[in-house]
Amino acid sequence: MGETDGDELTNTSSSSSVDVMNIPADFVNLKNALQNTSNYQTLSKCSVDDKCKPVALKYNVCYIVAAVVYNEKNEVLLIQEAKASCYQKWYLPAGRVDPDETLVDAVKREVLEESGLLFEPSSLVCVEENGGYWIRFTFTGAIVGGELKTVENADRESLQADWFEDPSSSNLRCKDILPLISRTKICNTQLETKSSIPLLPIHFAQSLLVVQVIFLIEAHDKQYTILQKVDGSSSISYTFPAVCLYQADRSILESIQRLLALILMRSEMxxxxxxxxxxxxxxxxxxxxxxxxxxxxxxTLTSNSDTCNGKLPEVNGRQFELFYAPKDLDTYTPDLSTENLEKRCVPLISLGLKGR
Incomplete structure (x- = not known):
């Protein structure tokens, strides 16, 4: 582990444009379809305000990676801690991401250092966030080599590693890993039956924490979304709305609410x-x-008022536009149903909202 505790919870410039080009899952097709129409240009930039500050590991943000790995006996890999604060207690292989390290490389390194095993991630299981300063990424995957660490090979990273049929009965460092273990079992079943789609990070350079939102709105028995206008040299192009995650935000949802206040004329509704x-x-x-x-x-965006039910929200037309894909696209109709998107989504858990 690169640092001590922290894996459990206890702009370079002031430019207002940030490149955000990758739209995942079905929205890759939506992006391509938009590019092929006369009234929609390349989805290439999103605007964030000048208050955003670049994030830097070991300075103002902490990324944690963890791995939940099952073997052929349906046992879970745990490691025995060597740190004085949790000596001899068991936990998932986990630790801080080091500077100049991808999330995937970080979780592979942590599993190797703490368990002696070679790990190949196949998908994110979930992401936990506590606002703009602490984020944990939990991966699942397979062991592809290495030797299980024994007490004879104990070091500062861990004392040993072992497989557990029932981790809840062990002397755990923290029980916050139990929901991750349960969630991974469900995730693996869905991946095996192809009822969900694996997701790993896309390599794309960014200096800020940015939340890009695909809003889903139901009205008149149709699915709508909202696009953000981006002024170009000769025409207007569109992208999905985006907002910066501030260090002071208690959760990503708080930043989404701030974005919504810019989009809707009556966001409180x-x-x-x-x-x-x-x-x-x-x-x-x-x-x-x-x-x-x-x-x-x-x-999803839903009305709090009976007077607005079934009606489209009024948006700030200078910066945003409601978009109904089947009306505007002849070649592609994206499936924006909640059921379809849930198959393509990794859960986001906002720890800052617990207890509120």
Whole structure:
């Protein structure tokens, strides 16, 4: 583990444009379809305000990676801690992401250092966030080599590793890993039956923490979304709305509410619910000032008032536009149903909202 505790919870410039080009899952097709129409241009940039500050590992943000790995006997891999604060207690292989390290490389390193095994990630299981300063990424995958660490090979990373049929009966460092273990079992079953789609981070450089939102709105028995206008030299292009995650934000949902206030004329009349993460963009190029992450989220938007039910919300037309794909696209109709998106989403857990 690169640092001590922290794996459990206890701009380079002031430019207002940030490149956010990767739209995941079905929205890759939506992006391509938009590019082929006369009234929609390349989805290439999103605007965030000048208050956003670049994030930097070991300075103002902490990324944690963890691995939940099952063997052929349906046992879970745990490691025995060597740190004085939790000596001889068991936990998932986990630790801090080092500068100039991708999330995938970080979790592979942590599993090897703490268990002696070679790990190949296949998908994110979930992402936990506590606002703009602490984020944990849990992966699942397979062991592809190595030797299980024994007490004879104990070091500062861990004392040993072992497989557990029932981790809850062990002397755990913290029980916060039990929901992750249960969630991974469900995730693996869905991946095996192809009822969900694996998701790993996309390599894309970013200096900020940015939340890019695909809003889902139902009205007149149709599915709508919202696009953000981007002024170009000769025409207007569109992208999905985006907002910066501030260090002071208690959760990503708080930043989405701030974005909604810019989009809707009466944002207080509507509520949001995060379906999950459709895509994650990160390169881990700390030496180039690129420790940021882009979260591509699917979010439902519903009315709080009977007078607005079934009606389309009024948007700020100077910056945003309601979009109904089947009307505007002849070649592609994206499936924006919640059921379809849930198959493509990784759960986002906002720890800052617990207990509120």
């Amino acid at each position: 509507y509520s949001t619910e995060i379906i999950g993460i459709l895509g994650l963009e990160h390169t881990g190029q700390s030496s180039k000032g690129c420790d940021g992450i882009v979260f591509n989220l699917a979010v």
